[in-house]
Amino acid sequence: MSTRPEVSLAQRKRQLVSDELTEAALQLLASKGFDAVTVDEIVSAAGVSKRTFFRYFASKEDVVVQFLTDMGADVARELAARPAGERPSAALRKALSGPLAACADHSDRALRVVQLILRTPALHARFLERQGRWRGDLAAELARRPDPAPDLDLYPEMAAGMALTAFNTVLHRWSDSDGTADPWKLTEQAFAVIAPALDGVPSET
Template sequence: MMGTVRGTREIARAAVKAELAEVAFDLFRRNGYDQVTVNDVAAAAGVSRSTFLRYFGSKEDAVLSVLDAQGRQLAEKLRARPAGEDDWTALRRSFDFILEDYRENPSGTLALTRLVQQTPALRARRMEKHSGWRPGLAQALADRAGLPDPPPLAPLVRAAAALDCLSLAIDRWTSSDGSLDLAALLDEAFAALTDR
């Protein structure tokens, strides 16, 4: 019974968080990111400023909070890749789940990535969040290879390079207004580091 209550609370909290993020994104898209305050978002969502700040520490987090879960999921996907697969292939294939959002909701993800690309604070925060993914990816690579904890430098370098490939591919896809194939762009970015 206790687990059900906790599960219900977590579901309700996730629903409120998603609703607040959607309200924030709509306001940012309509009025411009810099013109919208936390108070504006809270008022539009019908909650207090303190309630908004319980869910998100900042406006940037309201837009990019989805990246927190993606980083954890990405490390899990990487750990689940076949044991015989080389690190670079495993990294590239583990990114496929991120591409699913782009395939399922291209107009929504294009609007989001465009907002991030055009807003310096969001670009910086996205880079910060991607940097936060590096240790988890490096540990997943180390775990796959049976390396000690903490992982040596090589897995960190591979994780950083892979995340840069992802960022560059997304930026190119956004600049093309979604007309280019994101998976092909990601393949091209990864191949650029293996071509001799």
């Protein structure tokens, strides 16, 4: 008899617990500050034991790192799903729209999380470290797509880097504005600047 349903159920339960811990941790960290929050407070808010927490995460910093890892995986999957004939600038902009949509849809909570990451040196360092992996994943996906500059072997990695620079610029501008700036408008402006280099053609108005 197949055990796949049981395995699937176990995986769903594990993901549910992980999501609850992540949500509780991010809310506390964003509202109180990284240094002020303890693991005991996180497990209390999530309604689980400390032992359960350490089955999923090595530290409170690890909660944020996993959150960023999952975000990067979502972006790479979205890029892989974009139509093959779509211009690279549009494909990358839309692939990165998921995190930015979260900013627009859940502005108060998202703003606190973004500001927590950008304003906490240890978390910002991990954010940039994780983005190094995002860059590799995005470059690998770009290399599979029709290349507007096939004679340039460096194109996929450089294009991924430019897209992430635009993404980071939007996050910083939105964070510095305390959420008053429109992340969608900022994204359009940022990608308009880099579109000619990404697409190898003059940008459209």
